Amino acid sequence: MREISITGGEPLTRKKTALSNKILRELNDLKRKYDNERFSLLPALYLFQREYGWLSAEALEKVGEILGVPKTTVKSVSTFYAMFRHKPMGRHLIQLCTNVSCMIMGCERLTDILKTRYGLGPNATTHDGRFSFLVMECIGVCDIAPAMVVDTDLYGNLTEDSLIGILERYE
Amino acid sequence: MITITIDGKKISFERPVTILDAARAAGIHIPTLCHHDILKPYGGCRLCLVEVEKVPKLQTACSQYVSDGMVVRTETEKVVDARRAVLEFLLINHPLDCPHCDKAGECELQDLAAKYGPAMGRFAEGKRRYPENLEDPLIVRNRERCILCLRCVRMCDDVQGASALSVTGRGSKSYIEPFSGGAYDCEYCGNCLAVCPVGAITSRTHRHGFRPWLMEKEVETVCSYCGVGCSLVLQVRNNSVVRSVPRSGLGLNRGLLCSKGRFGYDCLNYGDRLDAPLMRRNGVLERVTWTEAINCIADRMKEIKRENGSDAIAGIVSGRCTNEDAYVFQKFFRGAIGTNNIDSVAGMAYGPAQRFFEKILVQGVTANPIQGISDSDGIFVIGGDPTAINPVLGLQVRSASKKGVPVIVVGHPGGLKRYSKRAFIMNSAAETVFLAALVDEIKRRRPLPGERPVLEEIINGFRPAPLEDASKMSGFGPNDLVDTAHALSNMSRPSIIIGRDIVQTDTGHMNLLFLAALTYLLNGRIYLLSELPNEQGVLDMGCQPDMLPSGRPLTVETFRKRCEETLGIIIPPAPGLSYAEMTEAAHEGRIKALYVMGEDMVLGLPDSNYVRGALRNIEFLVVQDRFFTETAKYADVVLPALSWAEKEGSYTNLERRIQLTRKAVEGESIEEWKVISEISKTFGLHMGYRSAADIFSEIARVSQIYRELTLEGIADGKSVWPYRGGPLRYDMHTEGTKLPDIVSVMEESGMSGVHVRREAHLFHSQNASRYSPALLSITPEPHLKIGDILADRLSVKDGDRVKVSTDAGSIVLSARRDPCLPDNVVLASTFDGGGIFEITKWRVNPITKAPASDVNGVVIDKEEAITVLHKDRADSLVGG
């Protein structure tokens, strides 16, 4: 069985503070795409999360301000969805599936490695800020279980060794 | 016609209603939780389930509409089972800590559990635990008790329009919170806590101190904070007001209140209320008896009258006085003292504006029902933020805007920010030029109606500034101006909402003219914002230097004579001095004695130092107030006053609705009118009133406007202009209205520096709010709103201290950045010790006689050192 990987879109870049012109441009494009500003709320939140890794209170406020949606509404929507993160994340985010198929295929060994090798438990971040680890429910690729997503890259048919190898690529 | 059968009863309706409303009409009670009459149908809690024949599933009565032939059953076994199940689900997490919940006794969940049971669920797991959130000074949130009916969120979003609350999280882990998760950052209307069916959002003002079943009485009255005049119910125990609440069926506010009406009642229980007369002896104010105080006033006033003549004496009333107090006050001044030197705070902006519009348009032109705002097809706001000055009126603007009605604001949009299509912030001279340009543009688009030749002559005759110049001066592009004129021209019945800051400026008279022209051209309805509950009333009562209590000018001999006959007094034929003129006269030593009822001149008038100087020059100053105000410090005699909840009377609101204010508690003083009639007796003028109703019946006899009204008769709150009198007929003079000279406004304005404008504050209203610990806890100190560009230039962050200086002095305020503001306008509130009036220069507009509330050419610096602004008020209490 071979490790399968699908590399996602843009890599995550973290630790930005000011709004880049690029994201502002993207936001404005979004706004133009829908005639109701609320429709662009979810994509806008994704955009911010992609850019900053998580959604801070300031980010929520900013999204609201730009879209003209009350910040309370933005917070309500973003906290409803499990895939939005509301606390700071490490440079790279490991989302490991522990649902049925992956459990049968031995995801426990993988979480053990995260614990022993990186001192990383679920919902935590390594001290050096390199990795954060979130437990995922089925990510929809049971055929290549056990699977995980690192940042925006998907990996399947994981073994202890391949896991370590993959993670070494993320600094 | 729709006919349905509910529990065997047949009932018909013209239009489709919800099953819930249908059941109510049939006298059948269906339990509800998420439903609230003020809110739209929601269907979230499933408690109102009913059985509808031929429909397999139970239906929610609150959101399901009836259709012809429908057969509904509301209390079948299936229904009762379902309700019990819903309740059981709710009780899985609800803590049932009724013994120490403030809602107990009026909690809807408690009542329902008592009726349908069971008191406990079968759910074995533990309940959700969250600590009670006490981070906010006024509102406590208890997430454990919340049943997620979303009434609060819907109230805040759909009705209040503040959108300050929302649900965080999902499923059983969701809870209600403001954005910060802790303290609120909102309008503090408290409407959310009013609709919460359980004890999940409660008020701290009566925390653990309010038990509905221990309440002794409920008194229906009217709020005394602003000119809207919301109805409210004061709940009383041990002669003290423990809570103020609205009622959904009561008054024009229909179940809503603003922060002042809801929380501001605690100024009634303020610790340092005056409770005995004070008299200055050897420079110190000492407690004296009422007789001593009254004799002293009588002696000194007589002496001054003898030596300096009647016109050396003047009187000022507050817009918080009742009609009865105001009426007796002017009668005393005219009949006993013999002067027309009577005016009020309404004489500064509200009065002149109304008078001008009535003169040039028609009598009663400002008497428009507040509820009409949301039905207009356009809204133009200028001179103040209605959501701060008259908050419940402001809700009407928001509600119109939600329906798609265009709202255009000249000035800071404040609470209308999300609700206005356009907002134009600029300095006051530019506003005049801008208005002129608008009128000019509109007259090209709309034909002149041909009804008022004098006004049309002006509209046709004045020369506006060239569009480019007007746009340059205002800081907006020519297209903005043209587009706005175009948008306005498309309105057929707009509401024109006018605040006092457009009047209290050097070009105030021109602004009024252009606003009259705008109203005329657009067929608009004028609403004059009113910061005090009875500005209209004190004007109607004749607390004006040139108007009689009959609502007519005293210079017309027949009117004066008729009034003299009815009252049995002699009224001097010459008009007296206005509020601003009195202040000037006092400064120059021409006013020797001044009687101030309920007004804090030092804080209420621009240029506090000038006012202090005027007060110092007065030989004999009487101040009648509830509190030891800044003005009282200069008094020779201080008389304690009753608050509006401690006496009976009436208020006339800004739509000219007369409403009854009832006595809820006993105060430690005597009604103002009683005190004045005692003083009057020593002058030989016996008034002989026994009650407020007595006075009111005299008012109804003398006043053409209040003709045939009685105090009991107005109790239903339905007495609105023109009452029974019909409009008055007297000549509409327009002479003296000159063509406004826009060119000279542009040349002379010298408005190149930074311009400070007054910010009317949502949580404050002249002096009363300064004695409300609750309102002070929201905003304990004044601030300066400063635009981003200017703030960046000065490297000022939120909360930094900034020094604002003019020739008149300087103040230190805490800065708040505001992205709406341009770099040449800043806003400052008027506030105890340090508001904008400390640094405004005394300037009175010769035509409107209004003192200017703005100031140009200020210097703003960042302050490095922290300055303590709030002096301890108690320290300043002298004697007593």
Ligand code: SF4
């Ligand atoms: S107090 Fe008023 S503005 Fe504040 S959250 Fe409640 S409803 Fe909204």
Ligand code: SF4
């Ligand atoms: S706080 Fe009160 S009104 Fe708001 S959802 Fe909870 S129970 Fe309903």
Ligand code: SF4
């Ligand atoms: S809007 Fe005015 S009258 Fe109504 S509650 Fe608020 S302050 Fe009182």
Ligand code: FES
């Ligand atoms: S269970 Fe892990 S991908 Fe489906």
Ligand code: FES
């Ligand atoms: S009252 Fe009908 S669903 Fe809540």
